Amino acid sequence: MYRVVLNRLSVAYLVVASVGALPLSAVADEIRLKNGDVITGKVVRKFNEKVVFKTSYAGDIQVTWSEIETIKTDEPLAVTLTDRSNLKTTLESYDSGKATIKLAQLDDDDEDGKKQYEEKEIPLADLLYINPTPELSGVGVNWSGRINLGGSVTQGNTDTTTLRLDGESIARTLNHRLTVAAVVNRATNNGENTQFNNRSSIKLDRFISNKWYVYANNTLENDRFRDIKLRTMTGIGSGYQIYERPDRNLFVEGGLNYVTVNYYDAENESYPGARWALKYDHRIFGGSTQFFHEHEVLLGLDSASNALAFTKTGLRFPIINNFNASIQYNLDWAGQPAEGRKSTDSALIFNLGYVWQ
Structure with a gap:
């Protein structure tokens, strides 16, 4: 009987620990490099073929953009594409060397009344800037x-x-x-x-x-x-x-x-x-x-x-x-x-x- 109680307590502890850990991973952006390394933290900006990534263990680090295989951000970021268009979107890679962006709101809402977005997969090379300064975005001074x-x-x-x-x-x-x-x-x-x-x-x-x-x-x-x-x-x-x-x-x-x-x-x-x-x-x-x-x-x-x-x-x-x-x-x-x-x-x-x- 004591063994059953202990097993149930162990399972409950694991469930609580797993649920408690979810918010920590949910707030982290992630980039996976072509050599297999995975870096978690927050994307700060991308410019001059470098992406600045904020980590809890090494502060701000710079990663060469061409060495990134996949990227995922949890919050929308200001993005400028190579065609000079600007948008605010999350980034998520489902295929190597590509990222899915949210382009524009569709006319129809979903069943919960939330706006839907048109999604498009683009090569990572088409992401010119992330969180650019006003002059780089082309719409400010x-x-x-x-x-x-x-x-x-x-x-x-x-x-x-x-x-x-x-x-x-x-x-x-x-x-x-x-x-x-x-x-x-x-x-x-x-x-x-x-x-x-x-x-x-x-x-x-x-x-x-x-x-x-x-x-x-x-x-x-x-x-x-x-x-x-x-x-x-x-x-x-x-x-x-x-x-x-x-x-x-x-x-x-x-x-x-x-x-x-x-x-x-x-x-x-x-x-x-x-x-x-x-x-x-x-x-x-x-x-x-x-x-x-x-x-x-x-x-x-x-x-x-x-x-x-x-x-x-x-x-x-x-x-x-x-x-x-x-x-x-x-x-x-x-x-x-x-x-x-x-x-x-x-x-x-x-x-x-x-x-x-």
Whole structure:
């Protein structure tokens, strides 16, 4: 009799344990790789042929999309297909290399009054993005940018004030990217200006493929201590976006610019030039710190001495939420500066900043 009771208790325990385990497995997405490995967790997003998968044992991991044999998600995800259509659907694979998606509601309800959906099986290769950013989906704009502030005030035997303000804002859609940037530097020593310059720029990129784009740019610059009343650089060109990811960005571009310089004292000048530029940033130290480097070079086509170079290299460190601190080294060089001026200006800069994206 005791044996019968124990057996019944064992069966009841197994049933309760099995039922209790169902919700745990029901909330997990699953991908099966071609080598037979199975990974459970939650699908975060897919971009650049990588799917980011959140696991309880290893955090976020990246899996190459072409190595996935089947996929199953328990909740609807935003999906962009290769034909640029967007939908919200669960994914489930019944055949290797394919996934079933829910396309649209049918007119008829089922017996319980619930809406029915048309299901369609597609190759996994037709899934372009999962949970894409607004610009990748092609139906929105992704705004990102930063603003930095630095300065100091000393009083006593020395009376100095320095102020630096710079910012950049980027609006990205599927086929366009607008970048607006500006920097202002001011410094006084015992009431006299020792630094007074401004630089602003605007650039519009038009992507003609996933990587290639054409652009138009314009830059305005003023610097009293370099005798530059107004320098204008306007041009067009082409660029190639090597990386465009949350953890890494890199593009190179080149084109033609026309440079016009109005001086305070020297004779005004203008000339055509060839332009080369690079912009790179990369997350390091586990993604908490960002290394960045930018440079822009202009070579005068009428004279090799009409050359300009601008570089910026540094690190951004997170503080709290979207606030960060940065240290950077800037160098500006002119092959033919105004009379009595030096060719090179450099600065080591410490800033506090705010980033949005």
